[in-house]
Each structure stands twice: as C-alpha cells, then as structure tokens.
Amino acid sequence: MSKEPHAKETVALVVRPRECAIGRFRLQVTAGPDRGVERVSDGAELSVGTAAGNHLVLTDGAVSRHHCVITVTDRGFLVRDLGSRNGTRVSGFRVEGAYLGAGAVLGVGKSTLRFDPLPDEIVEPLADEERYGRILGQSMAMRRLFAALPRISTSDSTVLIEGETGTGKGLLAEVIHQKSARAQGPFVVIDCSSIPPTLIEAELFGYMRGAFTTALQSRAGAFEAAAGGTVFLDELGELPLDMQPKLLRALEERVVRRIGSLDPIKLDVRVIAATNRDLRQEVNRGTFRSDLYYRLNIVRIRLPPLRERREDIPPLVAHFYEQFARSGDPLPPAELVAAFTKQDWPGNVRELRAAVERAILMEDQELWFEATLGAPPGSTPKAAAPATTDYEDDIALGSFRAAKERAVARWERGYIETLVRQSGGNLSRAARSAHMDRNHLRELLRRHGISATEE
Ligand SMILES: Nc1ncnc2c1ncn2[C@@H]1O[C@H](COP(=O)(O)OP(=O)(O)OP(=O)(O)O)[C@@H](O)[C@H]1O
Numbered sequence: 001m002s003k004e005p006h007a008k009e010t011v012a013l014v015v016r017p018r019e020c021a022i023g024r025f026r027l028q029v030t031a032g033p034d035r036g037v038e039r040v041s042d043g044a045e046l047s048v049g050t051a052a053g054n055h056l057v058l059t060d061g062a063v064s065r066h067h068c069v070i071t072v073t074d075r076g077f078l079v080r081d082l083g084s085r086n087g088t089r090v091s092g093f094r095v096e097g098a099y100l101g102a103g104a105v106l107g108v109g110k111s112t113l114r115f116d117p118l119p120d121e122i123v124e125p126l127a128d129e130e131r132y133g134r135i136l137g138q139s140m141a142m143r144r145l146f147a148a149l150p151r152i153s154t155s156d157s158t159v160l161i162e163g164e165t166g167t168g169k170g171l172l173a174e175v176i177h178q179k180s181a182r183a184q185g186p187f188v189v190i191d192c193s194s195i196p197p198t199l200i201e202a203e204l205f206g207y208m209r210g211a212f213t214t215a216l217q218s219r220a221g222a223f224e225a226a227a228g229g230t231v232f233l234d235e236l237g238e239l240p241l242d243m244q245p246k247l248l249r250a251l252e253e254r255v256v257r258r259i260g261s262l263d264p265i266k267l268d269v270r271v272i273a274a275t276n277r278d279l280r281q282e283v284n285r286g287t288f289r290s291d292l293y294y295r296l297n298i299v300r301i302r303l304p305p306l307r308e309r310r311e312d313i314p315p316l317v318a319h320f321y322e323q324f325a326r327s328g329d330p331l332p333p334a335e336l337v338a339a340f341t342k343q344d345w346p347g348n349v350r351e352l353r354a355a356v357e358r359a360i361l362m363e364d365q366e367l368w369f370e371a372t373l374g375a376p377p378g379s380t381p382k383a384a385a386p387a388t389t390d391y392e393d394d395i396a397l398g399s400f401r402a403a404k405e406r407a408v409a410r411w412e413r414g415y416i417e418t419l420v421r422q423s424g425g426n427l428s429r430a431a432r433s434a435h436m437d438r439n440h441l442r443e444l445l446r447r448h449g450i451s452a453t454e455e
C-alpha cells in the first residue's frame with residue numbers, strides 16, 4: 001500500500017551541517033468556544049492563551065492569558081504549562097510538561113485542542129563560527145543563535161533575553177551592544193534585583209536636587225547616562241509592580257523625567273532586558289504587567305541551560321582553563337573535560353567557570369575531582385568544609401592570604417549548599433533560617449553558581 005502524504009514520517013528537529021530543520025505542526029480547536037479555529041506553527045514555538053500576542057489566541061474564559069507553549073526540541077514536540085490557573089491536560093492527565101505524539105489531545109480550560117505534526121519543515125541557518133564576540137558555543141542552539149545575532153545586533157530593537165542564572169545573559173547583552181552601531185556609547189547596567197524598590201526610580205530616571213531629603217545634588221538616571229548607548233535591565237522580573245507602568249511610559253513616549261522635574265529628556269538608548277524567569281508565568285501570577293511584557297518582547301532570545309547543550313562544555317572548559325592556568329599546559333586534562341561534560345551544572349556557565357578555576361587552584365588531581373565533582377562513587381565522602389589536614393597543600397599555595405581565602409571559599413560553598421538544600425531550594429526560607437539578608441545570600445549563590453528558587 002502506498003503511503004499517503006500525511007503518513008510521511010515527521011521529525012521535530014534535524015540538524016544538518018549548515019542548517020537545522022524545524023518540524024511544522026498544526027493545533028486545531030476541536031471543542032470549546034473557539035471550535036474550528038486552527039494555527040500552523042511558523043517557528044520553534046507556538047504559544048496558547050487568551051492574551052493578544054499569543055500565536056493561538058482563545059476566547060475561553062477558563063484559559064489563562066499565557067496558558068501553555070509547544071516547543072520543537074531535538075527530542076520531539078514539548079508542551080509546557082505556563083503556570084496557568086486551571087492547568088494543561090494531555091489525554092486527560094494534568095501535566096507540567098509532556099512530549100506530544102501525532103493526534104495528541106490537549107485540554108486547556110474548557111477547550112480541547114488536537115495536535116498534528118505536518119510533513120513540511122522550516123529551515124533555519126546555523127552559523128559556521130563557534131563563537132560570536134566573546135560568546136563561545138558549538139551546540140546547535142548556540143550556532144542557531146550566532147546565525148541570528150548579526151542581524152539582531154545591528155538593529156536597534158529592544159531585546160529580551162531569558163535564561164537560567166549563569167547562562168550568559170549579561171555577556172550576551174554586552175556583546176550585542178559591542179556589535180551594534182551604539183558600541184562607542186555607554187553600556188549601563190541596572191540590576192533590578194539588587195536595588196531596593198524605593199531607589200529604583202531614582203536609579204532609572206535620576207532626580208533633581210531637593211526632590212527628596214537625601215537628594216543633595218541633582219543626578220542623571222541610567223537612561224540619561226546611557227545616551228547614545230545601551231541600557232541593560234538585568235533581572236527585570238524583579239522590577240516592582242508599581243515601577244512597571246513608569247518604565248512602560250518611558251519606553252513608549254521615549255522620554256524620561258527626573259524625579260522632581262517636569263522637563264522631558266529625550267531618550268536615545270537601546271534597551272536590552274534579561275530575566276531568569278518566564279515572564280509569561282509572572283503575567284499569569286499578576287507580578288508582571290502584560291503590556292510591559294509585550295513592549296519588551298520585540299526580539300526574544302532564550303539561552304538554554306548548559307545541560308541542554310553539553311557540546312558547549314568542552315570548548316568552555318578549554319577557554320576557562322586557558323584563562324586561569326598560571327603556567328604550563330594550557331590544555332585541560334581529558335578526564336576532567338569528560339567528567340565535566342557529564343555534570344548537570346545547575347549554576348550553568350558561571351558554575352562551570354568556578355569549577356575550572358577551583359580545579360586549577362588545586363594542583364592535585366584527586367582534589368580536583370573531589371572539590372568539583374564530589375567524592376568518587378564508593379569512597380567515604382569528605383565534607384565540603386575546609387580540608388583541615390591539608391595544611392601542606394595550603395602552604396604550597398604560596399601565601400597565607402590565598403590559602404585562607406581558598407579555605408573560606410570552600411567552607412562558604414559547603415555551608416550555602418547545605419543551607420539551600422535544607423531549605424528545599426528556596427532562597428527566602430534559606431535566608432530566614434540563617435538570619436541572612438536575601439540580597440547577600442543571592443549574591444553568594446551567584447558567586448558559587450548554586451541555584452535556588454525565589455518564592
Ligand atoms: N557562551 C559563553 N562563552 C564564554 N563565556 C561565557 C558564556 N556564557 C557565559 N559565560 C561566562 O559565564 C559567566 C556567567 O555569565 P553571565 O553573568 O553573563 O550569566 P547570566 O545569565 O547573566 O547570570 P545571572 O542570571 O545570574 O545574572 C560570565 O563570566 C560569562 O562571561
């Protein structure tokens with residue numbers, strides 16, 4: 001029997017030497033208020049929700065604004081719930097995420113959707129180069145990004161970068177700036193998570209002398225200081241809700257006013273924002289304004305976690321090794337690269353970088369493995385606390401200060417890791433139980449490449 005065209009084998013994502021092929025699919029509403037509506041994917045992602053701007057917009061009141069998203073991955077078509085109010089169901093079962101087969105039935109709100117892969121595909125180019133500026137990567141995901149970056153960098157569009165902590169969002173923002181027409185202008189970073197909510201408006205927009213009791217002199221804000229350049233709004237998901245309309249207004253009107261002044265100052269900046277949260281989930285939760293999300297979501301880049309692009313680990317290890325090696329062999333030992341490639345790296349590239357640095361500091365191989373990968377299976381694990389018997393090793397470091405710093409860093413890491421684990425990975429709980437300031441703990445987590453959830 002001959003195969004009908006629809007019976008042709010479909011593949012989600014195929015990587016060829018200079019391009020990748022993204023499988024197309026159709027989502028059809030088979031029951032609910034929008035019955036009969038359908039949408040064919042036109043990229044690697046298709047979002048479903050009631051908010052305008054989704055690829056498939058539903059009118060069903062039981063569907064959330066940003067309900068779920070289907071992503072084409074090398075493992076198949078992945079549906080992911082976006083923290084919707086009533087959940088996403090696949091064949092009747094509520095799921096956080098699931099791979100879809102042909103004919104899968106999705107339930108969202110009171111609606112039913114049918115998923116069908118199509119035999120055609122969208123072809124996207126892959127860059128030949130395995131770097132873009134200072135960003136390294138040989139994985140398909142990074143080469144796909146490198147192929148798009150020249151166009152993104154030279155446009156003046158707002159960019160939203162999403163990715164877990166340590167995936168390189170800050171680096172990417174800086175490189176986009178350096179490759180843009182604004183490269184000679186300033187690159188001003190505002191970390192929305194580290195500025196107290198009461199000061200953020202002053203930091204962004206500036207103030208006039210006397211605008212508040214401590215304003216002894218007038219000061220320009222980030223938008224003004226970055227004139228001719230780029231403002232990088234890091235950890236944008238942390239921007240207090242009451243500041244969001246003010247930022248939106250500034251971006252729409254392209255003017256800012258210093259606190260205490262009515263004079264408009266024209267904006268001449270490009271905005272790049274980054275977040276380690278999925279802002280669509282924050283919109284559903286009511287902690288991020290939908291209109292601001294759409295204003296920023298002009299060009300969206302997702303930096304995948306390192307565990308989804310393990311091919312990038314060897315070149316990154318080699319790069320950091322060369323950076324930190326004080327003398328001798330600039331190439332990392334093959335066993336180290338092999339062992340690192342198997343790790344999951346919850347703190348992503350930052351954690352990998354710190355691990356390479358530690359490995360080099362500890363010139364003894366056994367210690368490397370223990371300090372970076374934990375004790376080998378079957379051995380009695382030594383605590384991550386300072387190796388109190390290793391004074392000779394410490395003395396060999398050459399200075400009391402370096403040895404003490406290393407010991408404190410090891411202790412700090414062990415303490416924080418245990419604290420976070422005991423607090424179920426929750427930053428607030430961990431900070432409370434150790435009587436620490438949340439921001440200080442967040443900074444330590446960052447430094448050691450340890451991840452924790454915010455809420
Ligand atoms: N692809 C890469 N190539 C080379 N270095 C990288 C790459 N990605 C990240 N790094 C390095 O890893 C470290 C962490 O990156 P960065 O600070 O940009 O991460 P981030 O995603 O902004 O983290 P956070 O969300 O915690 O602010 C930096 O030292 C950066 O230079």
